[in-house]
Amino acid sequence: MDKNAVIYIAGHRGMVGSAIYRKLKKEGYNRIITRSSAALDLRDQESVGQFFAKEKPEYVFLAAAKVGGIVANNTYRAEFLYDNLVIQNNVIHQSYVNGVTKLMFLGSSCIYPKLAPQPLKETYLLTGLLEPTNEPYAIAKIAGIKLCEAYRDQYGCNFISVMPTNLYGEGDNYHREHSHVLPALIRKIHEAKVNDYPSVSVWGSGEPKREFLYADDLADACYFLMTHYDEKEPVNIGTGEDLSIKELALLICRVIGFKGDLIFDQSKPDGTPRKLMDVSKLHALGWKHQTILKKGVTKAYLDFLESTQALRYAQ
Structure with missing residues (x-):
């Protein structure tokens, strides 16, 4: 271009x-x-x-x-x-x-x-x-x-x-019910930390794997x-790498500093058991991702904290 x-x-x-x-x-x-x-x-x-x-x-x-x-x-x-x-x-x-x-x-x-x-x-x-x-x-x-x-x-x-x-990432949606799993967990775990809750409820079994x-x-x-x-x-x-929802929740807990328990609500749907992309075509063209998940989650959490949403959600 x-x-x-x-x-x-x-x-x-x-x-x-x-x-x-x-x-x-x-x-x-x-x-x-x-x-x-x-x-x-x-x-x-x-x-x-x-x-x-x-x-x-x-x-x-x-x-x-x-x-x-x-x-x-x-x-x-x-x-x-x-x-x-x-x-x-x-x-x-x-x-x-x-x-x-x-x-x-x-x-x-x-x-x-x-x-x-x-x-x-x-x-x-x-x-x-x-x-x-x-x-x-x-x-x-x-x-x-x-x-x-x-x-x-x-x-x-x-x-x-x-x-x-x-x-x-930056500008994600952190709505309590209508957001995707990673930003939803950031919000839930942040609220649990600032309000000193003993546990966080996570939708589903925690077993499905996502990238x-x-x-x-x-x-x-x-x-x-x-x-x-x-x-x-x-x-x-994509990245060509995935982890379970439970592993993701634990990672977010570490980033945010939440020490409580995770309670998996199996009355909520799990969705697709696994969803990992084959990115061999993209790699062959010459592109590969740069941001590892822990670094990305840390940046996303900082963006969340800087947003007005974080102040509102902590109430």
């Missing part, structure tokens, strides 16, 4: 979009277009069309999405399917109509079958049933991948798709692929 290229980041206020924004600014890109959801509702087809016709971005990072943890996914099933389908349809179609040079669609590791072999290879897509609790979100993301492929096949568009693993990637590492990988990858097939982005 030329340093003077006009770049649109859809979803720049989210954890992923804001990390991509920081990365591009660091690399010297200054013609970056952003719009808040209040200024541009990506679900509004006419508004998105007018925006693209006026701004004429050359490159698009499609990081806008309705996201949440296992409870949010399972509760707001219609919204997670409808909103994500409409957002990506509008942005991808208008990128074609307005001659965008290259678009990157950010999917999710939840696109893979619940019981697919581990680690998850890109070729496992659509080979089995999805995890029921986040099926609507996964179907929307699969549709986004296929839409990029279809526009490439029919119109020759250079639209690529990347599949990030579980993410965490976690620091958001700024994802942004670095996205920039690398935007400048080095032009193929149809999706690319996994």
Whole structure:
């Protein structure tokens, strides 16, 4: 990408979009277009069309999405399917109509079958049933991948798709019920420490294994692929390393300094037993993550402490 290229980041206020924004600014890109959801509702087809016709971005990072943890996914099933389908349809179609040079669609590791072999290879897509609790979100993301492929096949568009693993980092969502597991644990364990609680309740058995990637590492990988990858097939982005939810909770306890007990609430759903990405394709292209989990969790906790959320959540 030329340093003077006009770049649109859809979803720049989210954890992923804001990390991509920081990365591009660091690399010297200054013609970056952003719009808040209040200024541009990506679900509004006419508004998105007018925006693209006026701004004429050359490159698009499609990081806008309705996201949440296992409870949010399972509760707001219609919204997670409808909103994500409409957002990506509008942005991808208008990128074609307005001659965008290259678009990157950010999917999710939840696109893979619940019981697919581990680690998850890109070729496992659509080979089995999805995890029921986040099926609507996964179907929307699969549709986004296929839409990029279809526009490439029919119109020759250079639209690529990347599949990030579980993410965490600066600007994460720490909502009590609608956040992902790592930020949810940061909040719970922080509250337990400041309120001197004897224990913390952790959803599920603690046995499922998950992989976690620091958001700024994802942004670095996205920039690398935007400048080095032009193929149809999706690319996994992750660390290639995982640990159990129990091990994660214990790590967060050590980072925060909480000495109490962990109580695993098995009445809550576990979700997929294991979800580890095969990142051999990404490694072969020449990219590998830099932030080890303990360092990343420490940085995420410091970001949480600096946010107004931490003060509110401690009450």
